[in-house]
Amino acid sequence: MTTKTRVGLIYGGKSGEHEVSLQTAFAVSKALDYSKYEIIPFYITKQGEWNKGTPLLSAPQSATALAYEQSSSGRAMTAIFSGLQTEEKAQISGLPTVTSQQASGDALDVIFPLLHGTFGEDGTIQGLLEMANIPYVGAGVLASAVGMDKVFMKKAFAAEGLPQCVYRHFTRTQWEKSQHDLIMEMEISLGYPCFVKPANLGSSVGISKASNRDELVKAVAYALRFDRKVIVEENIDAREIEVAVLGNDEPQASVPGEIVSSSDYYDYKAKYVDGTSTMIIPAEIPAELAAELREMAIRAFQAVDCSGLSRVDFFVRKEDQAVMLNEINTMPGFTPFSMYPLLWKETGKPYTELLNDLIGLAIERHAAKQQIQYTMDE
Missing domain, CATH: 3.30.470.20 (ATP-grasp fold, B domain)
Incomplete structure (x- = not known):
């Protein structure tokens, strides 16, 4: 009997792209080969709780079926790291060593992080997995953060x-202190219309198109709801x-x-x-x-x-x-x-x-x- 590769799916998360992540997890879990992989879901709520689902035996019926609500953050985290820290790996990562008995049952072969946006696509979850010395799909800490x-x-x-196109950027503090000067600089260098975006978010969350000064001010306020830093780009x-x-x-x-x-x-x-x-x-x-x-x-x-x-x-x-x-x-x-x-x-x-x-x-x-x-x- 061929041993299946144990794949942990991590999705959800404290991000404006939480729902997008759920949709991604649903699509991936439908497409994976269940004869080749054993899939273990790990759902992170919008509040940051880690909830582990039972191993998937077949594709879920919907994205909402993957949103496990039991409060089991500690157990879910333990399920990821327990059995993965052999003595050799622990020496590299600095995490505690577990016994071989612990390592025999729950070890994951690879993590597939399906988190979008803040706390998932920005290098944070990648850093955690690097410290644990666990294989994971996708970019590393540096590439994810940049x-x-x-x-x-x-x-x-x-x-x-x-x-690249012409752009300007500033922080919330800079906007609060120098709003007039920043507006003048953007009107001169970018003109209207222009696009206002949170610097650290994807899926077009928080983006607005501004066609005049009033719309620009409103767009910046909207973008600052999602990040402390804003980028404004010329229209092309x-x-x-x-x-x-x-x-x-x-x-x-x-x-x-x-x-x-x-x-x-x-x-x-x-x-x-x-x-x-x-x-x-x-x-x-x-x-x-x-x-x-x-x-x-x-x-x-x-x-x-x-x-x-x-x-x-x-x-x-x-x-x-x-x-x-x-x-x-x-x-x-x-x-x-x-x-x-x-x-x-x-x-x-x-x-x-x-x-x-x-x-x-x-x-x-x-x-x-x-x-x-x-x-x-x-």
Whole structure:
């Protein structure tokens, strides 16, 4: 009898993207091969409680079925770490050693973090799993943190020489002290309309389009509900093209796909609610432009030291076909409306195979890190 790989799914979380994470977990749990994997769900509530569900024997009926409500934070955390800290791993991570008897029953082979936004996609859960020395799918601490913070992400892209739109950023304190000066600077450098975003959030949560000064002030106030730092970007008359990246040290890029939004711009509702935005896969663009986008997507992936997966988003200006890098998403959604798996499907990699590859990449990356020496030889 073949032993199944034990995969822990972590989802939900204290984030504005909690519901998106639930949808992602639902889609992934439906697509995983239950003859190959034993799936153990770990649901984090909006209040931060960790609730462990029973191992899934088949795909759940709905996303809400994955929202376990029992208060079992301690037991859920124990279930993740108990049995994983062998003596060798404990020496690396500094966590307590457990006995071999404890390690025999509940050990997970890999964690699949399906958390979007704050406390999940920003390096925090990745740091926890690094300390525990557990293999996990996706980007590491650095790439996750940089990819989540739009300001530092743009600085990393600028250092790589990747073209981007004009933007300005500021903190809540700076806004409160120098609102007039910041407004004047944005009106001069960006003009109207412009887009106002929380610096540390995804899925278009907290984003507004401002067409005048009053709307700008309201948009900043709205964005500050979700983060202490705000980024404001110029409006570009452009097509929105996205490329999926998969791999570790030798990443590959998918065919490009285009988003034609049902709204004025690709907002939360267009992404996750009405489902009426059009995805054109592959994008109807010249072969030379497609090659440029794929090459630039890999450069962006490597600029933040990413691993596993990411979706890289671009603007292609309609006036002159100039390419500008918008952002990288280190944990793109896997919902029925999501671009990432659809891009790989068109490239020749179906959903189940894609998930198999991601789990394999996680284990490969973890094995490579075990070669690192953390102490000096005397």
